[in-house]
Amino acid sequence: DVKVTQSSRYLVKRTGEKVFLECVQDMDHENMFWYRQDPGLGLRLIYFSYDVKMKEKGDIPEGYSVSREKKERFSLILESASTNQTSMYLCASSLGGRHSTDTQYFGPGTRLTVL
């Protein structure tokens, strides 16, 4: 079974703080993704990575950065958290590389609240 884990289920931070969300997958997948999910807006892709140190912007990369130093780990960074980044963050992974049509498997999500 594919296992995608996220470092925290719930997180509360203050405006201006630097926030790290971490995601780990144990299936040797090439691709990893970060989405945010908001009521009425559905799932929106923030960034994805198709290899170590490789990344591509998704639909809403502004205010976020990512890091992938090891294949199994993909971090989402909020350099200076703002209240409009309060959301549910979902990590996913898939088997293939940059030109993949593989199924994405999701982690449990992190509910981030920025006060």
Add this chain to the structure above:
Amino acid sequence: AQKVTQAQTEISVVEKEDVTLDCVYETRDTTYYLFWYKQPPSGELVFLIRRNSFDEQNEISGRYSWNFQKSTSSFNFTITASQVVDSAVYFCALLSRYNFNKFYFGSGTKLNVKP
């Protein structure tokens, strides 16, 4: 253009009733993939099924069945004899052959199964 429409925002049924969740998609590509995911209150998106555009056979897995009809661009999901544990938000998603890694999610249908 790629698009997934789940017109039913919320459905409520009583346990043991059958329920069908609708999904209509739009794509100009001839090769594409359709998915259903379940998101229980805990938040994790759980993969249920993947179908490719060349396989129109209906699929049954226990109480779950899927009806794929290219003629109407629909990929509907039926739960037979619903149970309280089926209560969740269900998402339909589309991935086309040449939009690598880019999933288009519907807005989701919230299913409430009452005892």
